[in-house]
Structures are given as C-alpha cells and as structure tokens.
Amino acid sequence: MTRKLLLTHIDVPGIESFDIYRQKGGYRSVEKALKTMSPEDVVEEVKKSGLRGRGGAGFPTGMKWGFLAKPEGVPRYLVCNGDESEPGTFKDRFLMTKIPHALIEGMIVSSYALGAEVSYIYVRGEMMPQIRILEKAIAEAKAAGFLGKNILNSGYDLEIYIQPGGGAYICGEETALLESLEGKRGNPRIKPPFPAVSGLYGCPTVVNNVESIAATVPIINDGGEEYAKIGIDRSTGTKLISASGNINRPGVYEIELGVSVEEFIYSEEYCGGIAGGKRLKALVAGGSSVPVLPANLALKTAKGELRLMTYESLADGGFVTGSSMGSGGFIVYDEDQCIVRNTLNFTRFYHHESCGQCSPCREGTGWMEKLLQRIEYGGANMADINLLWDIQKNIDGNTICPLGDASAWPVASAIRHFRDEFEWHILNPEESQNRNFGLAHYADPLVPVS
Amino acid sequence: MAEEGKFKVTIDGIPVEVAPGTTILNAARLIGGDIVPPAMCYYSKLEGSGGKCRTCLVKVSKGSEKDPRPMPKLVASCRTTVMDGMEVSNITSDEVLEARKGVVEMLLINHPLDCPVCDQAGECKLQDLSYEHGTEQTRFAFERRTFERVDIGDKIQLHMNRCILCYRCVYVADQLTTKREHGVLSRGDYSEIATFIEAALDNDFIGNVIDVCPVGALTDKTFRFKNRVWFTKPVDAHRDCPTCSGNVTLWYKGDDVLRVTGRKDEYNEVDEFICNTCRFDTKRTQDWILEAPTKVDNESVITANHYLNFNPPPVIKNSSELQAANEEQLARTERLK
Ligand SMILES: Cc1cc2nc3c(=O)[nH]c(=O)nc-3n(C[C@H](O)[C@H](O)[C@H](O)COP(=O)(O)O)c2cc1C
Ligand code: SF4
Ligand code: FES
Numbered sequence A: 001m002t003r004k005l006l007l008t009h010i011d012v013p014g015i016e017s018f019d020i021y022r023q024k025g026g027y028r029s030v031e032k033a034l035k036t037m038s039p040e041d042v043v044e045e046v047k048k049s050g051l052r053g054r055g056g057a058g059f060p061t062g063m064k065w066g067f068l069a070k071p072e073g074v075p076r077y078l079v080c081n082g083d084e085s086e087p088g089t090f091k092d093r094f095l096m097t098k099i100p101h102a103l104i105e106g107m108i109v110s111s112y113a114l115g116a117e118v119s120y121i122y123v124r125g126e127m128m129p130q131i132r133i134l135e136k137a138i139a140e141a142k143a144a145g146f147l148g149k150n151i152l153n154s155g156y157d158l159e160i161y162i163q164p165g166g167g168a169y170i171c172g173e174e175t176a177l178l179e180s181l182e183g184k185r186g187n188p189r190i191k192p193p194f195p196a197v198s199g200l201y202g203c204p205t206v207v208n209n210v211e212s213i214a215a216t217v218p219i220i221n222d223g224g225e226e227y228a229k230i231g232i233d234r235s236t237g238t239k240l241i242s243a244s245g246n247i248n249r250p251g252v253y254e255i256e257l258g259v260s261v262e263e264f265i266y267s268e269e270y271c272g273g274i275a276g277g278k279r280l281k282a283l284v285a286g287g288s289s290v291p292v293l294p295a296n297l298a299l300k301t302a303k304g305e306l307r308l309m310t311y312e313s314l315a316d317g318g319f320v321t322g323s324s325m326g327s328g329g330f331i332v333y334d335e336d337q338c339i340v341r342n343t344l345n346f347t348r349f350y351h352h353e354s355c356g357q358c359s360p361c362r363e364g365t366g367w368m369e370k371l372l373q374r375i376e377y378g379g380a381n382m383a384d385i386n387l388l389w390d391i392q393k394n395i396d397g398n399t400i401c402p403l404g405d406a407s408a409w410p411v412a413s414a415i416r417h418f419r420d421e422f423e424w425h426i427l428n429p430e431e432s433q434n435r436n437f438g439l440a441h442y443a444d445p446l447v448p449v450s
Numbered sequence B: 001m002a003e004e005g006k007f008k009v010t011i012d013g014i015p016v017e018v019a020p021g022t023t024i025l026n027a028a029r030l031i032g033g034d035i036v037p038p039a040m041c042y043y044s045k046l047e048g049s050g051g052k053c054r055t056c057l058v059k060v061s062k063g064s065e066k067d068p069r070p071m072p073k074l075v076a077s078c079r080t081t082v083m084d085g086m087e088v089s090n091i092t093s094d095e096v097l098e099a100r101k102g103v104v105e106m107l108l109i110n111h112p113l114d115c116p117v118c119d120q121a122g123e124c125k126l127q128d129l130s131y132e133h134g135t136e137q138t139r140f141a142f143e144r145r146t147f148e149r150v151d152i153g154d155k156i157q158l159h160m161n162r163c164i165l166c167y168r169c170v171y172v173a174d175q176l177t178t179k180r181e182h183g184v185l186s187r188g189d190y191s192e193i194a195t196f197i198e199a200a201l202d203n204d205f206i207g208n209v210i211d212v213c214p215v216g217a218l219t220d221k222t223f224r225f226k227n228r229v230w231f232t233k234p235v236d237a238h239r240d241c242p243t244c245s246g247n248v249t250l251w252y253k254g255d256d257v258l259r260v261t262g263r264k265d266e267y268n269e270v271d272e273f274i275c276n277t278c279r280f281d282t283k284r285t286q287d288w289i290l291e292a293p294t295k296v297d298n299e300s301v302i303t304a305n306h307y308l309n310f311n312p313p314p315v316i317k318n319s320s321e322l323q324a325a326n327e328e329q330l331a332r333t334e335r336l337k
Helices: A018-023 A028-036 A039-049 A061-067 A091-098 A100-114 A128-143 A174-181 A210-222 A224-229 A261-266 A295-299 A339-353 A359-377 A383-395 A403-427 B024-031 B094-109 B125-133 B168-176 B208-212 B276-281 B320-325 B327-336
Strands: A077-082 A118-123 A159-164 A205-209 A238-245 A251-256 A280-284 A292-294 A329-334 B007-011 B014-018 B057-062 B086-089 B150-152 B156-158 B182-185 B192-195 B218-220 B233-238 B247-253 B256-261 B289-293
Touching: A018 A100, A018 A128, A028 A100, A028 A210, A039 A061, A039 A100, A039 A210, A039 A224, A061 A205, A061 A210, A077 A100, A077 A174, A077 A210, A091 A100, A091 A128, A091 A210, A091 A238, A091 A251, A100 A118, A100 A128, A100 A159, A100 A205, A100 A210, A118 A128, A118 A174, A128 A159, A174 A205, A205 A210, A210 A224, A210 A238, A261 A280, A261 A295, A280 A295, A280 A339, A280 A403, A292 A295, A292 A339, A292 A403, A339 A359, A339 A403, A359 A383, A359 A403, A359 B094, A383 A403, A383 B094, B007 B024, B014 B024, B024 B086, B057 B094, B094 B125, B168 B182, B168 B208, B208 B218, B256 B276
Parallel strands: A077 A118, A077 A205, A118 A159, A238 A329, B007 B086
Antiparallel strands: A238 A251, A280 A292, A280 A329, B007 B014, B057 B086, B150 B156, B156 B218, B182 B192, B233 B247, B233 B289, B247 B256
C-alpha cells in the first residue's frame, strides 16, 4: 500500500469538522511550529523536504519562500491559489471539500513561516460549496484558538480570508490572481517585478497551490528529511493525481512520486485499467496544458525506460518525446477517442479563457480554434496543418504569461505525434464524421533509439 | 567599462551607455535609426504601459557582464531593463524578425484592411508596421470580428474593429483625467474598449486618447473624414491656455485649421498632453501664435503632399474599388507629379 500523507483520514466520517480532524491528530503541526520552531526553522524544513509546487510549474516551495523580500515595516502576504480550472485537474477541489482543515492547518504553518499576518485563499468562483466549507473551517479553527490574535499564546496573530474568484482560468495565473484579489480585472502582470518582491498591494507575497500548502503539514509533523525519503530524485513526497478519461476508476489518488505510469493506469489500486478492456491510445499526464503523448511514449520514454510519475521522468525527452507533470490532471484516452476533436476541445477552452492582453495569445488562440473546427468538421486542406503549426509556434514563448504556451503545447504535440490522424480527417471529411481514426500505430512498441 | 554609475549595453552591435533602470527600448531610442524596435503599446508618458503588443520583442544574447547567460525567451524590450554588459539583438536576429512577423500577422487577422477609408491612414503605426514586417497575403481565411461604431461623447468616435488593445487610452483616462469612465470589457478576442452604458467621455484631457491610439480606433469626430492627413499641413503653434501648456500642432488645409493635436515626436508620442478646449474648440488661426511648419520625417506619408511626391499605399494601387473610393485624391496626386 502506498503511504498517504494528505488523504490518510479522508474516509473518516466527519473529518471535515474541526473536532474529528483534531482527534485524528490535526493541528499538531501548528503546535509544533509555533511553540518549538522559529519561522526560519519552518522554511528550512520545507527546503529539506524538496517539496515542489503542486500548481503546475513544480518550482521548489522552500526556495520560493527563501526569495520572499522582507523589508522593514511592510506587511507580507501568503495567498493560496485555489482557482483550479485546468481541464482534467480537480484535486484541490477534492481536498477542500473533504478535508478543509488540512488546508487551514497548512495555511497557518506556512503563514507563520513567511511572517504573514493576513493570508488569503482565492477560490474559483464556481466552487461555492467549497467556499462555504472553508469559511466554516476557518470559524471553527478561530473558535479553537488556532486563528486570530496571539495564537496558542505564541504572540503570533493571523487572519485568513476567503476570496471567491469570478470563474476565470486566467485568475489561476499568480499575478492575474493578485490583480483579481485587489479587485481589478484579472490580467496577468508583466514580470518583473515578481510577487516575492512586489505582490499583493505592492507588498512581498508568496502564491502557493492548495496542495503545496497542505503538504507542509506532514513536512512539519515528521520533518523535511522524512518527507524527502518518499519519491525519487528531485520528485519527493506524495502527489494528488486527478485521474479521468476512459478508465475503470476515475477519481483523485494520492501517489508516492515514482509509481510507473503503467502501474498507475492498470493497477487495481489506482485507475483499474482502461474501461471496457480497450487499449490505450494517448495520455495527457498533467492537465490540458501539457503535451499529449501517444500510448507508446506514455508508457516508456524514447530511451526505452519505464515512464514514471515523477517530474523528471514525465519530462524525459523534452517536448519532442516527453511531457510534464503539470498540475497532475491525468487524462486517459482509449482507442476510440479522436485526437483532433480533443485538441479542438482544449483549444476552444484556451480561446475562451485568454485574457486578451497580448496579441499572440488573444488572436492566435481564436485562429487555432477556427482552423481546428474546420479540420474536425470539414472544409480544411492540408496546408492548414502547417498553418496551425506556425500559429502555435508564434504564440509559444512570445506572450506575457504561460497561458499562451499552454495553448500552444497541446496543439504542437498533437500535430507532432498524431499528424496522420489530422491528415486523415482532412482527406476523409465525410468518413471522419462517422467514425474515428482509431488506435492506428500509436500503441506499437517503440523502435529503441540507439 | 562604462562610465561611473552607467550601464553599457550593445544593441545590434552598437554600444550605448545608459542610466540603470533604462529599458532596452529606450536605450535603443538613444541610438536611434533602424535598430529601434517598433512599439505599438508602450508610451513613455504613460506609466505602466507596454508589454502587451509584443512587437518590440528582442533577443538578449548576453544577460550581463556578471551573468552572461542569454535569456531563454525573447523579451519585450519596452519592459525589460538593461544590465551592465548586456548584448541585445534586434534586426540582426532572424529569430526576432520571424517572431515580429508573427506578431504583426496576429495584429492584422482581425484588423480591417481598409486603410484607404480609415481616418488614421498615413499616421497609423500598424500600417507602417505591416508594410515593414507583414506578409503580402493574409493566411486568415475566416470572417473578421466586427463591432458597431460607437460615439463616445460628441467629439470622439470609437471603432472597435480597428483597436489593437494597446490599453494606452485606458492609461490616459487613468492618469490624466479625474475619473476613468472607459476600460476593457470581456476577455480574449472578444475584448472591447467600452464605456459603461456608453457613458459619454467628457473630461478636460480625455481627447488625448485620440493622440495615443496607434490605430484608427479612436478618432476625432470634429475632423473625421474632413480630409486625408497627407493633404493637410502641420504647423506648430501655441496659445496661452489656462488648462494645458497650449503647445500644439495645427493641421491646415488652405487657410482652415481642420484639427488640433499634441506635438508628436518620431515615435509618434506627444511631447505634452493637451486639453479638450485646445483640441476641439480652438480652431481659428487668430486663436494661435504660429511657430513653424512641424518637422516631419521625410519618409512619412504626411510629407508626401508638401515636400515629396505622394506615393499611394500599395493597398490602393492593387484594388480598383479602393481606387474608386480615392478617386479625387489620386487625381490630385497625378496632377502633382
Ligand atoms: C493560465 C494559468 C492558470 C493557472 N492556474 C492555476 C490554478 O488554478 N491553481 C494553481 O495552483 N496554480 C495555477 N497556475 C500556476 C500559478 O501561476 C502558480 O505558479 C502557482 O499557483 C504557484 O504555486 P505552487 O508553487 O505551489 O505550485 C496557473 C498558471 C497559469 C499560467
Ligand atoms: S482604442 Fe486605440 S488606444 Fe485604446 S486600446 Fe484600442 S488601439 Fe489602444
Ligand atoms: S511596445 Fe513593447 S510590448 Fe508593445
């Protein structure tokens, strides 16, 4: 059995209430940190743990905390990013719904480490039930003396506020989130300055994902070194994976980093194999923003090694033959799924969610959607594939924030790996309305590269 | 080694020394000429502007003397500050030119290509940019996004079709007027510049949105279609104005002042913002003290009618419809030859 750190007590009835959570050992990390550790000690433990941000970019959390500017007389803020809107990713919502105190506990420990006396949890606007749940959890924690003035007689004060978003994916980008939190239009800021220097209301700010913050609880309880023992290389600890698509058991799983992709898809402990006994065609391993891989490259790297669920292994081969851990949105496609349609679906999303500030993303996402519509529904010609390739290339790397890149990568990888499926669509506009291209050779064993 | 307290940067092989905190773009402007990246959204007089259009992307091939690593991506030169020893390539980098071409293409896919019937033609930065970096043919085979024309107040008209969302007009309202009443609504390519319930924009300095707009999205209704800019003659003038500096450019046709604008530099930026009274309501020669004909770049289409032969833009040449629409102007041009 895999070790669980975040979801250990997930099935305990009433775990969403303060009392039961506390009975199960909740808030020990707050006691430990506030009574026996300095803020610097907490940062040090998080550095030792090797925890990497769970929001998508995988930036080491301890290092990010170390960058926080600490000018005299200026408040510092911790902002929790609960905007979770990436297609395929739904782990933060699960955590906030089922075990909200894990987030509140992590918020207290992390805020203490950063010296923040006011912290915010920015929650996607559509998640109204989760907002209510978190508000209740905050009230309970406050009543029990874990929030407010002079927490546990340590002299440390902290207030946590929830801010509902307006339901925009872009507000998950950390600087757009800060703009939105300040009550402005959620446009990403032009960096530098980075939030660590000038963030919320111009003050030094750390933005962390829900899961990253919750992970500080076991790190403080057991020590950073214990946490770092789980996993492989620079992928330490456990990670929540949102599994969806054509699998027998979709849902949120906590894995020890290092499980193989094959095991994750096929073992009964996790996804339980492809539904209906069909064959695997493709995999999006980390949410809609990461490159899609054909079955053969999903299970093994181009070098012929087993592909593992770690930051390094998923990225092995770069964007040519690899992908990325992203936010852990694991979408499985069986042999009957259409890659063109899926690419259109993702692209429609990015078009709809682009903030419109910078020209390549604003215009390019809409253009790609129109072309993909045509490829999917007829009327396209072969040159459209190359055009699509050019557009994504002109977006990639040239935009203000990574939403542009995120819109380009799924298109680039779909063309790179599934080009014959695009061509088949264009050459058979009528047939492609009635049947899918199918598995083709995408699951064939790879010819080993020497 | 740079002079005390200065940073040395090299742009396309040309060295220049600038104060720390200077952006690559402004360092390039100190050198001047072809190596200056085009800027569609940055406006030196508007705080926070820039970073959006991406036409000014450049390559930093050496980060600084201390950390010589190149920057991994192209950067917006208008928002990236220089470091000592930095090396930048603009027109000497194929990667930059390629990316810029891509950006210009993006800016044009939803922009109407009807320069001959647009009031901004001849002083439109997008027009210049597309001649320089654009492709001959559009690869965009879909219907363009369109909007209705809107009058915002009795002096300004907004034609969203032409807007490139540079946000300059938003910064003008934020920074020059007492209350901003317009902004960007909606997202992505549905975004539009709009006022709440089309509230009229009336504020002493709001007319400056016309001057900062790089395209023909915001135009002066008191001038609209009175004439093409290249048939008017700019003259610098001033008056004693209680509200602004009163330093303006008057645009003459014969003895009539057709419009009044701020005085613009070679980057199309005004030297000083002017008030609405000067711009809209002071159009008699006797109201002004004339100085001298405005210095205009020789290659500018504005000079065409006065200082050089006018060369109609290729768009006109290639379309019989547009030739018909501009019949009078073309005939006049012929006479001048
Ligand atoms: C378009 C876009 C959307 C994003 N959405 C989210 C999100 O919903 N939740 C999240 O935690 N991070 C999101 N991110 C990443 C954040 O910008 C930021 O990197 C992250 O919150 C940092 O937290 P971490 O270091 O704990 O991962 C998004 C990034 C982009 C570019
Ligand atoms: S209306 Fe003009 S100034 Fe305003 S954003 Fe659009 S292009 Fe820029
Ligand atoms: S001028 Fe630099 S991005 Fe627009």
